[in-house]
Amino acid sequence: MNLNQLTIKEARKLLDKKEISAVELTRACLARIKATDKKIKALITLCEKQALDLAHEADGRIAKGERGALLGVPYLVKDNILTKGVKTTAASKMLENYVAPYNATVIAKLNSAGAVLLGKTNLDEFAHGASTENSAFFTTKNPWDLKRVPGGSSGGSAAAVAADFCLFALGSDTGGSIRQPASFCSVVGFKPSYGRVSRHGLMSMTSSTDVIGPMTKTVADAAIVMEVIAGSDKYDSTVSREKVDDYGKNIAKSIKGLKIAIPQECFGDELSGEVKELMQNAMAKFKELGAQVTEISLPHTKYGVPVYYIITPSEISSNLARFDGFRYGYHSEVKKGETLNEIYLKNRGEGFGPEVKRRIMLGTYALSAGYFDAYYKKAQSVRMLITQELNAALQQFDVIITPTSPHAAFKIGEQNQDPLQMYLEDIFVSGPSLAGLPAVSVPAGFINNLPLGLQIVGAKFQEALVLQVANNFESATEWHQPKAKI
Amino acid sequence: MAEIKHVAALSKLGLSAAELKRYGEQLGAILSYIDQLAEVDTSQVETATRLGENFNVWADDKATPWDDGGRQIALEQTLEMKDGQVKVPRVLE
Numbered sequence: 001m002n003l004n005q006l007t008i009k010e011a012r013k014l015l016d017k018k019e020i021s022a023v024e025l026t027r028a029c030l031a032r033i034k035a036t037d038k039k040i041k042a043l044i045t046l047c048e049k050q051a052l053d054l055a056h057e058a059d060g061r062i063a064k065g066e067r068g069a070l071l072g073v074p075y076l077v078k079d080n081i082l083t084k085g086v087k088t089t090a091a092s093k094m095l096e097n098y099v100a101p102y103n104a105t106v107i108a109k110l111n112s113a114g115a116v117l118l119g120k121t122n123l124d125e126f127a128h129g130a131s132t133e134n135s136a137f138f139t140t141k142n143p144w145d146l147k148r149v150p151g152g153s154s155g156g157s158a159a160a161v162a163a164d165f166c167l168f169a170l171g172s173d174t175g176g177s178i179r180q181p182a183s184f185c186s187v188v189g190f191k192p193s194y195g196r197v198s199r200h201g202l203m204s205m206t207s208s209t210d211v212i213g214p215m216t217k218t219v220a221d222a223a224i225v226m227e228v229i230a231g232s233d234k235y236d237s238t239v240s241r242e243k244v245d246d247y248g249k250n251i252a253k254s255i256k257g258l259k260i261a262i263p264q265e266c267f268g269d270e271l272s273g274e275v276k277e278l279m280q281n282a283m284a285k286f287k288e289l290g291a292q293v294t295e296i297s298l299p300h301t302k303y304g305v306p307v308y309y310i311i312t313p314s315e316i317s318s319n320l321a322r323f324d325g326f327r328y329g330y331h332s333e334v335k336k337g338e339t340l341n342e343i344y345l346k347n348r349g350e351g352f353g354p355e356v357k358r359r360i361m362l363g364t365y366a367l368s369a370g371y372f373d374a375y376y377k378k379a380q381s382v383r384m385l386i387t388q389e390l391n392a393a394l395q396q397f398d399v400i401i402t403p404t405s406p407h408a409a410f411k412i413g414e415q416n417q418d419p420l421q422m423y424l425e426d427i428f429v430s431g432p433s434l435a436g437l438p439a440v441s442v443p444a445g446f447i448n449n450l451p452l453g454l455q456i457v458g459a460k461f462q463e464a465l466v467l468q469v470a471n472n473f474e475s476a477t478e479w480h481q482p483k484a485k486i
Numbered sequence: 487m488a489e490i491k492h493v494a495a496l497s498k499l500g501l502s503a504a505e506l507k508r509y510g511e512q513l514g515a516i517l518s519y520i521d522q523l524a525e526v527d528t529s530q531v532e533t534a535t536r537l538g539e540n541f542n543v544w545a546d547d548k549a550t551p552w553d554d555g556g557r558q559i560a561l562e563q564t565l566e567m568k569d570g571q572v573k574v575p576r577v578l579e
Contacts, residue, residue, distance in 0.1 A: 085559060101560035237543035306520040317497065324498075326574050328563035340577040341498075349500030357499055358509055361490075362516065364497040375520070381528035419512050420519055 003028035004164045005483070008073055008221040011167055015062060015072050022062065022072025025167075026055035026116050029074045033118070033165045036486060039146060041138050042160040044079045045087050046119040054116040061114055069224045071114035076160050076169040078153075079120040080127050081212065082201040083107050086117075090203050091135035092125045094323050094330045094351035104201020105236065106170060106212050106229045113228045118166055121156030125353045126320065127177055127205050129153050130425040133416045134355045141412070142184060143484035144450055148409040151181030157215045158185040162484050168225055169215045174206045175308050176404075176429030178213050179441035183404035183453030186443045186480070188470070189215050190222040193460050194436030195240040197226075198233035204319040206312045207238075209433045218480060219442060219471040223247035226463060245464040251471045256290030258469065261397035265301040266428055275403055275452065278445040282401070282454050285476055296393055298400075300386045304430035307386065309423055310366050310379035311434070316356075317363030325351060358419060387435040394437070394459040399469050401456055402428045404441040408450035428455060438463045442470045443479040451479075 003025050006014070014020045030048055037043050051074065058072035077083060080090045082100035084107075089095045103111065110117070124134035132140040132155035140155045142148040143163040150159040154171030158181035161169050171178040173191040182189025190213045197212045204210065214225035230244045262283065267276060283293050325331035325347030332346040352360070366375035393400060406427055415421045432439040437460055441453035454473075458466035474480055490510035494501050501509070552560075566573040 084556060098563060099559055101556040101563070234545075300526070303523060303526060306523050309516065310520060310523075321498075327572050328560075331565060334575045338575075342500075343575060343577070344498045345500030348498055352499070354505075354509075357497075357501070357505070358512060358516075360497045360499060361493045361509060362513055365493045365513070365517075368493070368496060374524075378523050378526075378528065379520075381531040382523055382526050384531045385526065385528065420516055423516070 022055040022058040042156040074116040080203040105198035124153040127153040151184035153177040182441040184409040186451030198236040200235035206315040258291040263298040266402040308430040313359040313363030404453040404455040
C-alpha cells in the first residue's frame with residue numbers, strides 16, 4: 001500500500017510509532033498528485049515547498065513527544081477558504097491572482113494541530129454549482145469515470161480524496177456542496193450543523209446556510225477532523241457557544257433500537273429502480289443492525305429547491321456586491337472619461353462567469369421593490385415550514401435517511417446548458433441546509449460501476465449521533481473499500 | 487427585455503445583448519419553476535421567529551495592529567500604491 005492511500009487513523013498509528021515520517025507521507029501525496037492530477041484536474045494550486053516545510057515541522061513536534069490527531073497529516077482545501085500567503089481564487093477570474101492575507105479560522109486551527117496543507121482544490125465559481133463545470137479555469141474529472149463530473153461545488157476536494165491525493169480535504173456546503181460530490185466520488189462528506197464550525201475566512205455565499213466540513217475516506221476520519229475544526233470563534237458571531245461533543249467516543253456504539261425515518265417523498269416515481277434498490281438494501285442493513293425503519297411523509301420536501309434558489313441568490317447578490325475590482329480582484333482597463341458606474345459594470349461584467357451573473361440577477365430581482373414579498377418573504381416563510389417539518393420529524397425519530405443524490409455522476413456537458421436541471425441536483429440536500437441540520441453522505445453502493453451515497457440527517461448539533469449511525473453502516477458494508485482505478 | 491436590462495443595471499453587471507437575451511430566458515424559466523411556492527399556505531407562518539436562538543454578539547469597536555505580514559499581502563493585492571495608500575481610478579471629476 002502506498003502511504004497516500006492511508007486513512008487518518010492508520011497514518012496516526014504509523015506516525016506515532018515513528019514507522020513513517022510526516023515528510024514521507026507528504027512526499028507520497030505530492031508524488032501521487034504530480035502523477036495523476038493531469039488526468040483529474042482537482043487542484044488549482046499545489047504548495048509543494050510549503051507542504052514539505054510544514055511536514056518537517058510536524059516531524060520535529062512528533063520527535064519531541066507531542067501527540068495530536070492531525071499532527072503531520074496532509075490535506076487539501078477548497079479554494080474558497082482563505083489560506084494566508086497562498087492564492088485563493090474561488091475558481092473565479094475575479095480573484096484569479098488573489099493571495100489571501102489571513103487564514104480562515106479552520107486553517108488556523110489545522111495549522112496549530114500540525115496538519116500539512118498540500119494545496120487548493122477546484123470548485124464551481126464561488127461555489128455556485130453542482131459539477132465544477134462552472135469553474136472559470138477547468139472542469140474536474142470524476143476518478144471513477146473521467147468523462148463524468150465529480151459533483152460540486154466541492155468537486156475538486158471530493159475527487160482528490162477519492163484519488164488518494166491527500167488523507168482528507170475540506171469542502172464547504174451551502175445546499176449540498178459537500179454531500180453531493182461525496183456521493184458521486186464514493187467518499188464520506190460531512191456537513192456540520194449551521195454554526196458548529198466557524199465561517200471566518202470562508203468566502204461568503206449564503207451566509208445563513210454556509211458551513212465548512214470534512215471530506216474523508218472513512219466516517220471515523222470525519223469525526224477526527226470535526227473535533228479539530230469545530231467550536232466557537234471570536235471572528236464569527238454565528239458560531240454556537242454550545243460545547244463540542246467528543247465525536248469519536250460513541251462512534252462504534254451499536255444502533256440497536258435506533259429510530260430511522262424514511263421520507264416517502266424521496267422515493268417517488270422520478271427515482272430510478274436502481275437507486276430505489278440500493279436504498280432498500282441499505283435499509284435492510286440498518287434493520288439487521290437493530291434499527292427500526294419507519295416510512296414518514298415530509299410534504300414540504302419538494303419546495304426545498306425553489307426556496308433555496310430564492311434565498312441563496314438573494315444572499316449572493318448582497319455578498320458578491322463587494323467585488324468591484326477597485327482595491328483587489330479583476331479590473332478592466334479604464335478608459336478616459338469613464339464614470340464610476342461604467343467601471344463597476346465592466347469589472348463585474350467581465351470578471352464574473354455565467355452562473356454567478358445569473359444568481360446575482362435572480363437575487364437582485366427577488367429583493368427588488370415590488371417583488372420582495374412575492375419571492376424573498378414567501379421563500380423565507382416556506383423555509384420556516386420546511387424547518388419545522390424536519391425538526392418535528394427529528395423529535396420523533398433519531399435520524400432521517402434519503403439518497404444523497406437522485407442519480408449517480410452525470411457526463412460532463414450533459415446538464416450545464418440548463419441551469420434549472422442543475423438546480424434539481426439539490427433536491428434531497430437543500431432541506432437540511434435550509435434548516436441548518438447536520439448531515440453526512442456515506443458510500444452506499446454502485447450503479448453501473450458509478451458510486452452513490454446515502455444521506456443521514458440528524459437534529460441540530462447531533463453531529464455525534466449522525467456520525468455513529470454512519471459509522472455503523474460503514475462497518476457493516478464494504479462500499480467504501482473499492483478504489484477508483486486511476 | 488426591459489426588465490432584464492433593469493435587473494442587470496441594479497446588479498451592476500455590464501452584459502452584452504446576447505447575454506441579456508440568454509439570461510432573460512433562463513431566469514424566466516427558473517422563476518416559473520419557483521412560482522410553485524405560491525401554492526403553499528404561509529398565512530400562519532410568523533417569519534419574525536426564524537431568528538430562533540440567535541443572539542446579538544457585541545465587540546468593542548477597537549482597531550488592533552495587523553503586523554503578522556498579512557497587511558503587506560493585503561496591500562499587494564491592489565493595482566497601484568502611492569505613499570502607503572491604495573490608488574484607485576479617478577472617479578470624480
